[in-house]
Amino acid sequence: MTSKTKLGNELYQNLGKLFYAMAMADRSVHINEMEKLNEVVKEHWLDVDDVEDEYGSDAALQIISVFDWLLEYEKDSKEIYEEFEAFYTEHELVFTPKIKSLAMSTSRAITASFYGSNKSELILLGRLQLLFNH
Numbered sequence: 001m002t003s004k005t006k007l008g009n010e011l012y013q014n015l016g017k018l019f020y021a022m023a024m025a026d027r028s029v030h031i032n033e034m035e036k037l038n039e040v041v042k043e044h045w046l047d048v049d050d051v052e053d054e055y056g057s058d059a060a061l062q063i064i065s066v067f068d069w070l071l072e073y074e075k076d077s078k079e080i081y082e083e084f085e086a087f088y089t090e091h092e093l094v095f096t097p098k099i100k101s102l103a104m105s106t107s108r109a110i111t112a113s114f115y116g117s118n119k120s121e122l123i124l125l126g127r128l129q130l131l132f133n134h
Contacts, residue, residue, distance in 0.1 A: 001054060008051030011094050012059045014087040015045075015103060016066025018128070021081035022107045025120040029071055036113035037067060040106045048099065081124060088131060100132045 001009075023033040045060035053059045070080060088095060095103075107128060111121035 012062040016063040018084040020067045020070040021077045024077035025124045030114040032114040
């Protein structure tokens with residue numbers, strides 16, 4: 001696996017963390033949020049690049065795999081968001097304007113999918129916006 005492919009896979013894994021943290025910001029993940037994530041990944045993220053995972057599948061599908069794994073093990077939203085933030089800070093150049101824009105719109109779609117965004121989700125969206133625009 002080339003370093004570009006490895007970094008591409010890590011990018012998608014960390015986006016999975018970001019979207020999980022968004023969905024879990026209110027301490028629960030609703031089925032609507034999971035369905036919205038699956039829909040957005042299939043409609044938008046699969047076309048971002050041609051990076052594949054070690055099995056030859058589109059690496060963007062790792063977003064869903066990581067999200068599902070974190071949900072299964074009921075990981076803490078704050079801790080997972082901080083892991084994403086650390087990855088972003090270390091690999092900021094991987095986050096092109098297109099990826100940042102798509103990450104923001106995906107985050108908004110997830111948080112709005114179940115009775116709109118609540119206070120904890122809005123705070124996290126604000127943190128993400130500040131992180132991307134610093």
